[in-house]
Amino acid sequence: MSEDPASGYRFVAASGPRVRTDVIDAYVFRRGGGEGGAVEFLQLLRAGPPLANTWHPMMAHIEVRETAVDCLWRELGEELGIVKGGASVVGVWAMEQVHPFFIAELDAIVMSPRFAVEVSGDWSPRLNDEHKAHRWVSAREIESAFMWPGQIAACREIIDRLLPEGSLMRERARVV
DSSP: OOOEETTTTEOTOOOOOOEEOOOOEEEEEESSGGGGGGGEEEEEEEOOOTTOEEEESSEEEETTOOOHHHHHHIIIIIIIITTTTOTTTEEEOOSOEEEEEEEGGGTTTEEEEEEEEEOTTTTOOOOOTTEEEEEEGGGGGGHHHHHHHHHHHHHHIIIISSTTTTOOOHHSBBOO
């Protein structure tokens, strides 16, 4: 253990939780699917642990030597049947906030890049075996339908910062 007398901080080699950056979140949404053409967010019912029987946006693990964007496209295809360049994809954006969360069982802090994926209003997911079901959640249901405050904040970021016409985020953060 070492100590920095000027700051008062102690430093212990290999102590504290690990920091992981190998997970992404994707918030798939559509316009026009709900009443009055309102925005709706896709939620997936997880089939297996650790989040079995809970509703979430798409979450995925980045493979070795894979970028976050490459992971996004791979997992969109595997989990939902979305193909890069496919007619159902309206746009994809990198979101500003990285989602930090703690997993006590792993003693790990996860820093998860987030993406917004807009699909056409008539698109429907083709789920793999990681999910039991899907549902569309309206903007007014976000608070009650999403489990974690960070997920609610991501939906709000999309509604407030990405969707308005002329939005700088919509213009500058576009991946596709």
